Amino acid sequence: MGDTGTTHGVKVDSPLVIRLEHVSKTYKSSTRPALDNVSVDMDKGEFVFLIGPSGSGKSTFLRLLLREEVPSKGRVYVSNFDVAKMARRRVPRLRQSIGCVFQDFRLLATKTVAENVAFALEVIGKPRHTIRKVVPEVLQLVGLDGKADRMPNELSGGEQQRVAIARAFVNRPLVLIADEPTGNLDPDTSQDIMLLLERINRTGTTVVMATHDHSIVDSMRRRVVELSLGKVVRDDARGVYGVGR
Amino acid sequence: MRASFVFSEVITGLRRNITMTIAMILTTAISLGLLGGGLLIVRTIGKMQANFLSALQVEVNLDDAVSAGDPNCTQSICAGLRADLTNYPGVVSVQFQNRNQTFAKAKAEFSNDPEMEQLVRPEAFPASLLVSLQNPTQSGVISAAFASKAGVRDVDDQGVFVQKLTDLLNGVRNATFLIALIQALAALMLISNTIQVSAFTRRTEVGIMRLVGATRWYTQLPFLLEAVVAGVVGAVLAVGGLVVAKVAFLDNIFGSVFSSTIIPKIGLLDIASVSPWLLLAAVGISALTGYVTLRLYVRL
Numbered sequence: 001m002g003d004t005g006t007t008h009g010v011k012v013d014s015p016l017v018i019r020l021e022h023v024s025k026t027y028k029s030s031t032r033p034a035l036d037n038v039s040v041d042m043d044k045g046e047f048v049f050l051i052g053p054s055g056s057g058k059s060t061f062l063r064l065l066l067r068e069e070v071p072s073k074g075r076v077y078v079s080n081f082d083v084a085k086m087a088r089r090r091v092p093r094l095r096q097s098i099g100c101v102f103q104d105f106r107l108l109a110t111k112t113v114a115e116n117v118a119f120a121l122e123v124i125g126k127p128r129h130t131i132r133k134v135v136p137e138v139l140q141l142v143g144l145d146g147k148a149d150r151m152p153n154e155l156s157g158g159e160q161q162r163v164a165i166a167r168a169f170v171n172r173p174l175v176l177i178a179d180e181p182t183g184n185l186d187p188d189t190s191q192d193i194m195l196l197l198e199r200i201n202r203t204g205t206t207v208v209m210a211t212h213d214h215s216i217v218d219s220m221r222r223r224v225v226e227l228s229l230g231k232v233v234r235d236d237a238r239g240v241y242g243v244g245r
Numbered sequence: 246m247r248a249s250f251v252f253s254e255v256i257t258g259l260r261r262n263i264t265m266t267i268a269m270i271l272t273t274a275i276s277l278g279l280l281g282g283g284l285l286i287v288r289t290i291g292k293m294q295a296n297f298l299s300a301l302q303v304e305v306n307l308d309d310a311v312s313a314g315d316p317n318c319t320q321s322i323c324a325g326l327r328a329d330l331t332n333y334p335g336v337v338s339v340q341f342q343n344r345n346q347t348f349a350k351a352k353a354e355f356s357n358d359p360e361m362e363q364l365v366r367p368e369a370f371p372a373s374l375l376v377s378l379q380n381p382t383q384s385g386v387i388s389a390a391f392a393s394k395a396g397v398r399d400v401d402d403q404g405v406f407v408q409k410l411t412d413l414l415n416g417v418r419n420a421t422f423l424i425a426l427i428q429a430l431a432a433l434m435l436i437s438n439t440i441q442v443s444a445f446t447r448r449t450e451v452g453i454m455r456l457v458g459a460t461r462w463y464t465q466l467p468f469l470l471e472a473v474v475a476g477v478v479g480a481v482l483a484v485g486g487l488v489v490a491k492v493a494f495l496d497n498i499f500g501s502v503f504s505s506t507i508i509p510k511i512g513l514l515d516i517a518s519v520s521p522w523l524l525l526a527a528v529g530i531s532a533l534t535g536y537v538t539l540r541l542y543v544r545l
Binding site for chain 1: 250449450452453454455456457458459460461463464
């Protein structure tokens with residue numbers, strides 16, 4: 001990756017979407033690296049759980065993909081972006097091909113559901129007729145049709161997370177990054193959100209989800225990458241959260 | 246980039262932070278108003294010098310004996326002085342004016358003051374040699390060279406008066422510019438602070454914008470435009486303030502000073518010609534301050 005291909009679409013001859021090569025990240029304030037010589041490949045359409053205790057490096061991993069951080073050593077590729085080396089002015093293009101969902105939803109309280117989703121398209125300069133067309137579509141996809149004009153504070157936590165997912169997905173990203181998306185939700189609602197993420201995954205979007213939720217990881221039986229003290233200690237194609245945890 | 250979106254962001258930003266916005270606009274307006282006032286004084290000085298210095302003459306007044314005894318400047322003292330002055334470097338022309346001519350001129354000047362007109366007598370006025378110079382500001386040289394010559398009573402240098410007036414206006418101008426500068430510093434810091442507060446109150450929006458891949462311009466332009474809009478409003482207020490100050494203050498209170506035509510009147514046209522500079526200064530300063538603030542102090 002990175003050396004071939006011209007658009008930010010995935011190349012036909014390689015299904016790779018994410019590649020970390022011997023990546024280490026050390027923060028100035030700490031002597032121990034947050035990530036220590038991590039090498040991971042993820043294919044197009046994969047659903048990957050990133051697990052590990054707090055401080056194991058999950059967040060750093062995700063931040064490197066978004067180029068919120070640059071690695072101290074090694075290389076990071078997302079699609080055909082050489083993430084660590086790319087010019088700053090190209091970073092917006094990278095982020096337009098990655099959708100993000102967080103534990104705290106991060107919705108704009110002053111905008112309606114539809115406006116929140118439209119916001120993501122407005123700020124990357126999409127024309128208005130496109131926005132008018134795709135926003136209702138994606139709201140239907142996440143099961144929020146009929147709630148377009150509600151304000152976020154009128155919605156349940158699960159519904160708010162659906163809005164966030166709609167916003168992350170509305171630009172049809174290659175990769176969806178979810179950082180503890182069920183962290184604030186009850187088990188039933190969490191299950192609904194997981195079904196939604198699975199649906200999005202089936203459209204060919206690679207989903208990378210950091211989580212602490214045992215039951216979700218165990219029930220989904222998807223790929224599990226476990227981090228501990230910044231190292232990859234496990235990478236199972238169809239894993240569970242872990243024995244005896 | 247969608248202009249309507251950026252525009253609505255700017256309006257929201259300005260309204261959310263309304264007290265700071267008003268403070269920013271007022272400070273900018275006062276600063277620009279003072280700058281405008283200073284520029285108007287500069288124009289006035291220029292006009293005044295153009296009007297007066299070109300017409301300015303040095304009057305070499307002759308003493309009583311010459312004034313009384315030589316009405317046509319034919320005798321040796323007067324004729325000698327005239328010849329010396331004519332040959333003096335930088336002198337364009339020398340014109341003789343005898344006692345009666347001086348008296349007639351004075352009488353005409355006092356025509357609206359009958360008491361004075363009654364009092365003046367031709368004997369009180371000297372005959373004069375009126376000297377026009379190539380460079381009117383060098384009138385002091387004539388004064389130095391001829392004041393003590395035989396037959397000369399004194400040298401009346403109008404340039405000294407105009408110079409004094411120019412110095413006074415220059416002083417007022419400098420003071421105005423100084424206050425404008427201090428006020429501009431305050432405006433600068435307010436603009437910078439407003440942008441920082443604005444960026445802080447909107448950090449969630451900006452965070453989301455960055456996350457979904459908005460370009461740096463898209464995230465920062467609303468803040469920059471907020472500053473520029475406030476600057477432009479400030480400039481408009483400043484121009485309005487100058488017009489009000491001219492009509493209410495200069496025309497009403499100092500009208501008589503201007504009607505004497507020594508200091509040229511400040512017209513609406515003068516204000517109109519200064520306004521574009523104020524607008525330019527407002528846009529330039531606010532945009533620059535905004536840009537520097539966003540680069541140095543705001544992590545977007």
